[in-house]
Amino acid sequence: xxxxxxxxxxxxxxEDIDEDADFDTLQSDKPLRDQLDLDSMxxxxxxxxxxxxxxxxxxxxxxxxLATLDSCVNYLEPLLADA
Amino acid sequence: MHVPLxxxxxxxxxxxxxxxxxxxxxxxxLLEQHSRVGGLNSYYYRxxxxxxxxLHAITNYASPNEKNAPLNRLLRQLKIKRKELELHxxxxxxxxxxxxxxxxxxxxxxxxxxxxxxxxxSSHKGFRKLLLLINSYDPFKPVPFISxxxxxxxxxxxxxxxxxxxxxxxxxxxSIENDMDLGQFVIMFKAIFEEGMFRPxxxxxxxxxxxxxxxxxxxxxxxTKTGVKQIISTGKKVSGVILENGxxxxxxxxxxxIGSEETFTLLGKDSGIKQMIRxxxxxxxxxxxxxxxxxxxxxxxxxxxxxxxxxxYQQPEQLVDFNSGVICMPQNFQDLPACPYKEVRTTxxxxxxxWARGASNxxxxxxxxxxxxxxxxxxxxxxxxxxxxNIVYRDTFTPLTIKRFTAKKKGAIYGNPxxxxxxxxxYDNLFLAGTDQGFLGIIGSMMSGVSIINQHILPxx
Numbered sequence: 001x002x003x004x005x006x007x008x009x010x011x012x013x014x015e016d017i018d019e020d021a022d023f024d025t026l027q028s029d030k031p032l033r034d035q036l037d038l039d040s041m042x043x044x045x046x047x048x049x050x051x052x053x054x055x056x057x058x059x060x061x062x063x064x065x066l067a068t069l070d071s072c073v074n075y076l077e078p079l080l081a082d083a
Numbered sequence: 084m085h086v087p088l089x090x091x092x093x094x095x096x097x098x099x100x101x102x103x104x105x106x107x108x109x110x111x112x113l114l115e116q117h118s119r120v121g122g123l124n125s126y127y128y129r130x131x132x133x134x135x136x137x138l139h140a141i142t143n144y145a146s147p148n149e150k151n152a153p154l155n156r157l158l159r160q161l162k163i164k165r166k167e168l169e170l171h172x173x174x175x176x177x178x179x180x181x182x183x184x185x186x187x188x189x190x191x192x193x194x195x196x197x198x199x200x201x202x203x204x205s206s207h208k209g210f211r212k213l214l215l216l217i218n219s220y221d222p223f224k225p226v227p228f229i230s231x232x233x234x235x236x237x238x239x240x241x242x243x244x245x246x247x248x249x250x251x252x253x254x255x256x257x258s259i260e261n262d263m264d265l266g267q268f269v270i271m272f273k274a275i276f277e278e279g280m281f282r283p284x285x286x287x288x289x290x291x292x293x294x295x296x297x298x299x300x301x302x303x304x305x306x307t308k309t310g311v312k313q314i315i316s317t318g319k320k321v322s323g324v325i326l327e328n329g330x331x332x333x334x335x336x337x338x339x340x341i342g343s344e345e346t347f348t349l350l351g352k353d354s355g356i357k358q359m360i361r362x363x364x365x366x367x368x369x370x371x372x373x374x375x376x377x378x379x380x381x382x383x384x385x386x387x388x389x390x391x392x393x394x395x396y397q398q399p400e401q402l403v404d405f406n407s408g409v410i411c412m413p414q415n416f417q418d419l420p421a422c423p424y425k426e427v428r429t430t431x432x433x434x435x436x437x438w439a440r441g442a443s444n445x446x447x448x449x450x451x452x453x454x455x456x457x458x459x460x461x462x463x464x465x466x467x468x469x470x471x472x473n474i475v476y477r478d479t480f481t482p483l484t485i486k487r488f489t490a491k492k493k494g495a496i497y498g499n500p501x502x503x504x505x506x507x508x509x510y511d512n513l514f515l516a517g518t519d520q521g522f523l524g525i526i527g528s529m530m531s532g533v534s535i536i537n538q539h540i541l542p543x544x
Contacts, residue, residue: 017159018150037150041160044537048107060542 001080006073013049017042028069050076054083085333086112087544089324091311091349092340094122094489095525096517098291100338100532101305102161102298108544109302112332114324116310120295122340122489123496124525126288130476132424134368135287136488137496139411139428140280140384142255142271143526144172144190152278153526160533167293169284171416173384176280178247179466181390186247190279199244206239213238217273222266225504231268232261246394251275251387253396254409254430256523258497260360260397267502267521274524280384282416314339314349314513321513324349336540340517340532341490342498343508360398361495363435363482367456369427369463370476377412377427378468384415388466396432402441402451403433405458410466427470429459435482435493442483452479497523506535514539 001009007028014021014036021036032038046066050056056079058066065075088104090097093115101113119125124137145152147165158165175189184202188195200207213235235245249263252271257263263271283290298305310327314337323333339346347354380386391406408431414422442448456479460471482494491498502521506514514535522531 039151039156041156041534041537044541045160048541052107 001077001083003073003077006076006080007069009053010046010069010072010076013046014038016049017045026069031067032069032072033067054080056080084330085323086110087334088112088336088338088540089114089332089334090338090340091324091346092122092517093117093120093305093307094340094517094528095124096520096522096528096532097122097338097340098294098298098532099157099161099529100340100516100536101303102294102301103533103536104540105298105301105303106162107541111303112334113298113303113305114309114311114326115305115307116327116490117488118308119291120305120307121287121291123485123491124287125291125488126286129478130370133286133288134478135413136480138282138287138525139255139409139413139430140173140282140416141526142274142278142280142524144170144279144281153274153530154278157526157530157533160537161294161297161529163293163297168290170281171284171419173280174382174415174417176251176385177380177383177387178250179380179386179388180243180247180250180394181388181465183243183389184247188276190281192277192279195276203239203241203244206241206244209238209240210244217269217277220265220269222269223504224266226266229265231263231265234265235268246389248272248276249396250389250394250407251385251409254387256497256527257396258362258495258502258518259500260362261395264502266504267523270522270527274527282413282419284420311349313351314346316350316510316513319509319511321510335512335544337513338532338535338540339513339515342492342517343501343503343515343519344492344499345490346508346513346515356499356501359500361435361493361499362396362398362497363433363438363494364430364485364496365403365433365455365459365479365481366428366430367459367477367479369429369456369460369470369474371425371427371470372473372475373423373425375425375470375473377470380467381412382415384412386410386466388462390462390465399432399434401434402437403431403455403458405431405462407431408459408462410463424475427463427467429463431459433482435486435495438481438483448483452481455479455481491518506531506539 066072088111090113104111143153145154172190179185186198311324312327313325315322321337344354389407411428485494498518504521506520508515516532516535520531
């Protein structure tokens with residue numbers, strides 16, 4: 001999966017969690033949670049959706065890697081290389 | 084048979100937990116001993132119609148734009164759209180301490196604030212300070228019991244106002260006598276006074292069916308009329324359950340929503356939890372002719388009343404204490420579709436042991452129920468005006484009725500006074516959700532199921 005495709009995947013998952021999420025002003029190097037009003041419960045949805053869609057097992061200690069859109073892409077790129 | 088997760092109890096916490104889990108991993112098995120789901124919030128058929136049990140009003144109302152309000156968070160977690168529920172807000176409700184004072188409140192918090200300003204002017208400043216404390220307090224932090232009553236009284240310097248504010252919060256969710264834990268008080272204050280009350284447009288059956296529909300659509304499985312006889316455990320690890328019918332099902336994780344002691348009983352272990360008084364309740368439904376005009380307080384959704392010299396929220400020394408209670412008029416929500424019937428529902432504190440003692444004598448038990456309905460009617464008429472002549476149907480639930488249908492120990496709807504806030508009862512893969520975890524009310528119990536799944540189970544699978 002390309003970096004753009006991974007980015008779109010994350011945005012798609014977030015849109016699925018909150019259809020009113022505003023992506024226009026989203027800064028890819030800033031924490032998603034602060035910008036989108038996501039709480040830790042919503043955040044878990046991202047992890048679980050990745051598991052459901054791509055059979056990705058993300059261990060709890062790696063959750064901080066998913067803090068920003070950029071860090072998501074960096075973390076997921078090797079894991080989704082063959083996807 | 085093996086499943087990743089077994090959930091014991093198809094009440095609202097179990098249903099919500101099951102639905103949350105099934106969204107991501109469909110192989111979840113929900114076990115309910117009764118023929119219907121819902122637990123305390125269920126329904127039955129009598130007199131050619133459906134009667135709801137439990138539900139007076141749902142607390143924690145929030146408008147759609149309040150994204151982090153419990154109601155909206157819960158719906159997001161379960162992927163249920165608000166429009167599937169069709170929310171109707173309360174008209175307004177009242178706390179009435181007869182011959183003393185009355186306070187109205189609604190989903191607009193400024194009503195309660197102005198009532199206090201007008202009727203308890205010298206306490207208003209203290210009330211504002213109390214609000215600051217409520218809104219900055221973290222009720223989920225596990226800390227030892229702090230008396231809410233002492234803190235409130237310190238702020239308000241008025242025992243009557245303290246009792247009036249505690250009355251609805253206790254009746255809608257306190258498992259302990261004459262006080263509340265500060266954290267519990269903060270949760271309930273926000274849920275009832277700051278957020279407010281509503282109900283769905285349909286019946287509780289429609290609501291439960293909606294949850295089941297979503298659950299089934301993810302592939303989740305439910306077995307009703309399926310009691311659990313034993314939880315199989317070795318050391319701190321659980322490996323499955325043995326059903327009443329002898330079948331054995333193994334699992335990776337187990338979530339119990341049936342209460343802490345009840346869970347330890349299935350484990351064959353002593354909970355080690357101190358035995359405290361469990362508060363029982365009686366409820367009577369009066370179905371009245373829809374043309375009935377109540378002379379007073381008729382547009383209120385709920386009236387929390389006290390008629391005693393002081394307010395006592397404690398186990399009565401008789402079958403029922405009619406000195407205080409709750410009167411609910413479930414048709415009094417905004418813009419509800421026209422309904423062919425009207426109801427007045429009353430709730431009072433009751434003594435389980437006294438009811439249990441007399442239960443073996445069937446005719447005496449029925450007579451006690453009749454007397455309860457009669458006395459409850461008298462207090463309701465004192466508040467609402469006469470409506471006895473318009474009653475078309477009447478039914479009374481005692482703590483024994485509640486125990487029979489919900490399996491709650493001593494019919495105590497709010498469960499064990501000792502709550503286990505993190506759902507951890509000392510096992511690696513068995514957790515507790517529901518009433519004894521400590522979130523109460525429909526939104527609270529559902530949030531309990533969801534949060535225990537999120538916290539302990541989903542991240543580990």
